[in-house]
Amino acid sequence: MKNSKPITHKIDTLGLTGSGIGMWWIKYENGKYFHYQTESSCSIFNLDLNETPPVEIYGAKWKENFLNVTSKESTYKKAILDGQNQIMKLLQGEIDYCEYTIPWLDSNGNDILLTDKVYLIDKNFDGTAKTISGMTINESVRNAIRDRYHKIEEQNLQLINTERRVIDLADLLVWSIDFYDFPKGDYFLCNDAFTDKLDLKRKSNGYVPLTDLFKTTCDDDEGRISMELLKSNYKKTLNNEQDEYTAVLVKHKNIKTNEIFYLEHYTRVDERNEDGTLSKISGYLIDVTTSLKIKRENDALYMKNKELLLAQKLAVSSGEVMIWFLNNQTTPKEGYFYGNEIIFKKLGLKKHLDDYFLISEFNETIYLDDEEGKILYEELLRLDNDVVNNKLNSYSKKLVKHKNLITEEILYLEHNLIVEERNKDNTLKIRGGFITDITKETLYRKEIEFLVKHDLVTGLYNRNMFEEFTTSPNIPKNYSVFVIDIDGLKFINDAFGHTTGDKVIKILGSILIKTFSHDSTIYRIGGDEFTIVSSDVDQFSLDSRIKDLKSLIKSETTHTKYIFNISVGYELVLKNNMDFSSAFISAENIMYRRKLGVRSSRKSQTMETVLETLNTKTEETIAHCDRVGAFAVEIMKALGFTRTSDLDDIKLLCKVHDIGKITISEEILSKPEKLTDEEYTKIKSHSEAGFKIVKNIVESDLIANGVLYHHERYDGKGYPFGLKGKKIPLYARIISICDSYDVMIEGRPYQVKKTHDEAIEEILRCSGTQFDPKIVKVFIELFN
Template sequence: MKNVFKMLAENSILPMWIKDLDYKFIFVNKSYADLQHRIPEEIIGLKNEDLYDKDLSNKFNEYCDEVVEKKAVNIKEVYTEAGYRQCVIIPLLDNNGELVALAGIISVTSDISRIKEKEYEIELQKVLTNKIIDILPGVIFYKDLNSKYVYANKACRDFYSQRGIPDIIGKSELDICQNKEQGKKFMEDDKHIIENKTPIHNEIVYKDKDGEFTYREVIKIPLLDKYGNVKGVVGRSLDITERKKYQDKLEYLSYTDILTGAKNRTYFEEVEKRYSEEGKLPLGVIMGDANGLKLVNDTFGHRQGDKLLIDITEVLKNVSKNVGEVFRIGGDEFVILVPEASLKQCEELILEIEEKCNQYKNDLFNISISLGAAVKYDAKKDIYEVIKEAEDKVYRNKLLQKSSIKGSILTSLKIGLGVNSGETEQHNERVVIRAIKVGEKLGLSMSELDELKIASGLHDIGKIGISDDILSKSTSLTDEEYEIIKTHTEKGYRIIKASSELKSVAKSVLYHHERWDGNGYPMGLKGEEIPLLARIISVCDTFDVMISGRVYKSAMSKKSALEELKRCAGTQFDPKVVDIFIDLYK
């Protein structure tokens, strides 16, 4: 039987050995010898120290000491150059129970080795991953399904440590956020990510102890297992304060007119588009053209010209700061966009701007800007069509300013009218004053009043092209001469229409001799077919002619002239305009 056991031990695939009480090998089988790359005879008589390095031999000796001490089987797992091994050490006792030797059986089960090696590899990967994450830029963290921190890299720990929270593991945002509303929002984001399995990208603003603001870009994604189940939330937070400042500076330079500080044309187009898309209509557009820029540049130098533009911008910003935004879209051109505004509101702003310009203090020159307003009602309408409407009004406004070049042209036309036609400047001024009063009573807008002022001042400009012999004739005109006189409306129309910005003014001049009953000239228009401004001019002009007289006709009393207007209301004149004129005159 002893030989049988010996034969089994020698041929077992499990490495086996027997040692005496001095831990010398007295038996090893072939499998054990193969592990040592030797033959059994070479190992007999050796100790652990002769086969293994110091650390490993000491471990084997300790395991043997435990068996000797307890006289019990000892099972240990050890890592050798060949991988993980399980070693079973058995005490060999005689019939009296005395220990006589130690036997060892070594398991080389590949599963154990692979498992242990995998565990070691996993642990190494975990350490490596943590080290890598620690040196990556930004705060990186992992939260469980209850939004509590499970992992935080060094940057994350430092971030909260600087804010008085030394340990965040196991805590939620409500535990660590000073701003509880912000903490609640973070946890709502986590819940959304977990429930919808979708990432979230946010910019967060933190206020530091010194009052400075820190901007952080936060990206959070769901952590899914291989079955698609959410196990938590992984996030990264980067400090983008410097990048934000750089972007803001770049945006400022891209969208701002550096000279005046107003926004530029590029930003104007973006803002207008945004207002239209957001439905902030009607959109008020106030167009402005600085007066006298060339004169200031030529007289005082470009530095003072720049100062003029800066001063005008300051006025525009101060007046519109709560209702609109100011843009410089050209050399001396400005636009104010006023969302959800009516034409009347825009004109009230214009009046306030003009008043502030008059009050503005400048040692060298007065600041002045010609303004006009239009309104965009349809989101699809091109904004530059609306600007053109406002520009036409700006042009008319410049015509009414005696100090401007365009105003000088208008003055020259009026002087020419007085010299060539016999019409006096006083007559034109009286017609203008009365027409404006009627227009105000009718509730005309500022731009309409500007048109009325120009049209009433130039209503007979066409008489420049008619012979003085006819104009100054003291006797009744022949039919042929009357027909010539009647052409003055068309001549005036052509003179004024030469300026594209004065088309509506030209029409008022063309039609100011039309009659309410349709029997006037040149087109025979009837009733409200006649432009309102032309109807106003007709009443005011006729009244002044009646009370002033002409070379061919004596002056009437004012009472008689008013009675004549009343009598002709509904035939020659618009009855409503006549009623307002009489009420105002009385």
């Protein structure tokens, strides 16, 4: 090949920069060569955009511009004629490629500098060119052309790689569905990038309804068909017909703005139940709108000229590409490689002789400070040795771990190499390659792989890994197995919210690592349950560890709001005297026996903690609860209830009737202005929240139901269920009057204090509507 270029020739044919570049081609038709140009090319050469192709090469407009250029500066003529001469050699079949730089004038008559890169695409039978294709790059620096022909500022390249899809640099849209929490799979958790992209709204629990995602379907055939394809894939996953699907392209719209987005869906099953039904599934979406638009525009342009083979290879890549090459015959010094601007910036390399880097400095960017880096480098080294020994002439997508020499940023880069020419003895002559940055994609893949094996809250191994261990043939002969359960986690979640519950889980996970990690494997196998498999089989040592574990929990939580206890059981296995399943069940039974033994005292402690929180957070002071309790006890006696247990129950109900308010923000609870509809809805939820809390710590259904129904009205217009008349439990009807009376005479931030007579008058007014008339009569007789 005469006057051929090295690897940059291969790379240039695969990509275009986004601005200041024009594409054109010349074809041999009916005995003549005709010139075809894109709009960008006509604009660069200041040619007539409306002139109908085909146009013979170097037509009238080009000659007019040529005369204008050469008349401005006589030295320009030689450069332009040299370029023409290169084109003629291409057309005559003497060379396959040429590159030259010429001066020209823009539409305003200003000097510009243009570089043409021209390739031979197809030949006639006689060896002359049938088709050539050219790329023109505007590289001008105004008013400096006379002095700087040889100094051309490098363009930022946006190369096309048809062998791979690089993940878009925008944030990934990440989602997951946990069927433990939502058995119907009708809600999903996602990041902010997901909701912002499509204007999806989270519910109060932070989750998004799955049906809302379907509302983002674009209202045309392409949108509907693509969404049906996504649904079909998801249904196959639900039906256990597949465990993943990738690159499912869907046309979406932003619900608010109707802006169109093309999103690629990538989904995989994280966990299935034993019957094959889904337990956990997750995935991510990539916004390919821009790249798809550019790809379609390029496809439309080049499909008009099917004979241009290069056009069939073009595709859009969103990542920056690092290019290098080495010609052993032309390199200025041994050990120097040519590199483009991106490779210097990305790796923090130092420039030598303008655009060269030292291979020794490049090798310093390879990260060898961990096992992963060493393994990846050894694989690259093996491939490079095969290239040197003539066993390979190319390789692609070889992952290597690097670091930037200046910033020390860790990078994951894919190496691609091609040998363009060897010497007669098969030693290397010309070789080159390109390197792509897939750090973001790699780290996300690692995160997904981590989450498959690890618990998201604690970072410990999850149930997947535990089940993998239990079915492994490598279970040791001697070991101990622990089963640990957090006491009352459901109550903690109901009373203080799942954020607090997760914090408790995280604290315990950290303490378990401190106590067991050096000789044990720790798993979180359920919401409140952990399992530890340890090589320690000394019973005295194991008992000591349990004691240390509980001491650590006490010392690290005493002065915080995250006070909790655990129940522990363990079993020893020596010389495989029982199988793992039996050992685990034995440890679990021991744990449950111990949990039952301390349940009563623990519930009492829990009640005290919750009441303290309630008194601190709300207007429900101890004095208020005591007054309401005193009123209620007198009414109970007047109604004929004199047993101590009945009176104790009504007093306890008065203490905890508003316990659900600890789940509502203080900002709403203490707001003096009128509540919004949304705030009032949250306030009304406290009855049901309180019912869940009380059910966890009080055995009496009378008290729990009193909490649930104490805001019902006698006329059926109360909440949460709108019960009417005697269907409202007696305790709830009694406390409704007592609580209202005390609030009226003591006042609240949202309510002015009333006198006793005013309060009595209000109670009488609401008799038969809000309050039970019979209990109103008793109340008036007792306290008026």
